[in-house]
Amino acid sequence: DAGVIQSPRHEVTEMGQEVTLRCKPISGHNSLFWYRQTMMRGLELLIYFNNNVPIDDSGMPEDRFSAKMPNASFSTLKIQPSEPRDSAVYFCASTRDGLYGYTFGSGTRLTVV
């Protein structure tokens, strides 16, 4: 299994531009999570999906952030318009329902200049 695959690994964009981060969860996992990590705030849960349905998006910072999961093998996190304070490492994770461990991707390092 290739694990959770995120793309791109690095993204540098100008303020005001749209940014789309992508995630392919592990086949057979039915829960998917988007996290953001910064030095100041640590790892924060942004949103999670169960069976492709958004369950809790209370961690999404504001309307500029949106996430979709059109099918069991793909999810996107979009920021429009991006701002410098969005600079962070964004992680995607997946798990099977229940109490199994999460598998995290390698993350996307986003820099907004």
Added chain:
Amino acid sequence: DAKTTQPNSMESNEEEPVHLPCNHSTISGTDYIHWYRQLPSQGPEYVIHGLTSNVNNRMASLAIAEDRKSSTLILHRATLRDAAVYYCILRSPSGSARQLTFGSGTQLTVLP
């Protein structure tokens, strides 16, 4: 939500055992104790989890106190590659606490 308390940092010598403590005095009866670690420039990695009994796997052992108010992650023989931030997390089987909420963890330094 039930919270955990961990030391900010710990040091260990290479090839010696490491005991990473975690306090969770407000744990509920159904909360599982999960441990993850994050190596530099990588995503968090699952280490081990348990409910009441001690657990062992190829990476580590988890010792859970009888009253479940604390637990200890044991690395039997630390290597330089074990230097990471270790997170102790309580996870409920249902409700809003099903997702993992990360605290600040313990930064483990392994000295050669």
